[in-house]
Amino acid sequence: MDLFFAQLINGISLGSIYALIALGYTMVYGIIQLINFAHGEILMVGAFVGFFAIAKYDMNFFAAMLLAMLASALLGVIIERVAYKPLRNSGRLAALITAIGVSLFLQNGGLFVFGTNFQSFPQAFPKKTFQFLDGMITITSYQILILVVTILMMLFLNYIVSYTKTGKAMRAVSYDKDAALMMGINVDTIISATFAIGSAFAAVAGVLLGLYYQTVHPLMGFMPGLKAFVAAVLGGIGIIPGAMAGGFLLGIVEALVSGYWSTNYRDVVVFLILIVFLIVKPSGLFGKDTGEKV
Template sequence: MVFLNYLISGISLGSIYAIIALGYTMVYGIAKMLNFAHGDVIMVGAYVCFFAMDGLSGHFAEGSLAAAVVPALAGTVLAMVVCTVLGVVIERLAYKPLRQAGSLAVLITAIGVSYFLQNAAQLLWSSSPKMFTPVLSRDLQLSLPGGLSISALTILTVVVCIVIMVGLTLFTGRTKMGKAMRACSEDKAAAQLMGIDVNRTISMTFAIGSALAAIAGVLYLSTYPSLVPTTGSMPGIKAFTAAVFGGIGSIPGALLGGLLLGIIEIFAQGYISTQLSTAIVFGVLIVVLLVKPAGLLGKVVREKV
């Protein structure tokens, strides 16, 4: 029974990592950039949702269905809008001028943007922790045979992850913009010659990734409610690890990597040590990359010279 509880918790946490990892894998797959400010976009989305829910909660009768649903839904939508705009602004101001620059310049810029967002959040909202209100009460439980229970928040997290993965797969496979993204991923120069607006496509990629980061931030803070300006750093790093684990640039790889990472982390916390769980996660990543350098579902690309 304890094993199943750990497994369910791992799948729930892994689903959040998978949603965050999508932002990394999409940007890298199309723009060949590592956006290390992605974790801080999560933090911004969580703060927006926090203040929106706090402002709306007093307008509904306590204990009513509207009080439980409307603030959470409105806060999440507002967070998605703000993070979408933020993602596009970051891409236009910080990354677009570096399209032809080396990877080191992009990496340093991404770290700079990350610290800028953290310090801006500290100035705006202070560094004191704020307790995030879950989008669903943790008391809502689904009882299963054998004494096993699953929280409604866990079910919501997994369902949202599945819906996003299916929707994104259909989007990239069947829509005009999705096909443009795949074309830019293969060869940006050739895609531009075929009439695809590469700049618009990359901006759309950042917009989608940032909107997903907002959703992931709301779900993550619903489970781990302490909100500070550095909240997004560790989930962002772990989600990047999940993207590399599964094969960065691959949407199914982001899902697989996120789920495995979450499961490994929860089992390490439960059976080995809470303090060593993060080290164990990165240790497993190192072992996997020694065997499969491109990740579990990644493809080794040989460059022609």
């Protein structure tokens, strides 16, 4: 049982981070149907901003996280305005290629600007280990922090989407862009707002990743980004609760496969599950199967 609980906790920590990233993916997808491959790189930039704020300017951990959120939100909006907006009416593949281009640009620009070294992320949060049930369950303060921050962020997002005017407008735009426009919603502003919020979430994930794994590196965003995309699809892409569920599910599956079988086959298993899942229920965990109408 020890092993099971240990893996479960590892999986939940990892899953929380996937969920935070997947939220941004899924929001952007919901509103403009774009797989934003640059999302992982926005996370990386957020992580670096947090890193510099703490390591070079001695900022408080939470202040640094806030700063990272602002910086990433700004970057997200700039990317949207410069690279995606001109392509909004010219086919989704062109936008997809642009997203790949932006991703490559930020990765390699990061290598050029920040250097190729792995930078050590300061341990800006007290690290403690807690034990429960006679040591059967061991959990660190970082893992608790990640879970708490993730849950708070999700509640926050839920509040925005359900109760604020912007959130309602976001839902309207994702449901029907033209009708929303006719209702007097400024679609451009709402799309930018979506990018800003999604990118801010990525920044939180980035800072948490940096803290949890103690390093930041220009290529750190790519794989978590890809995995989070898988999580978003698992949950039903475009659906916010789906992204959370998908993130947690993916994290737990990864941890259990590594623990009970082998890391070597972990990614193979994860992607196999994904494909089987897609075949059985193509719209994801929370998606509704809707037949396409003529």
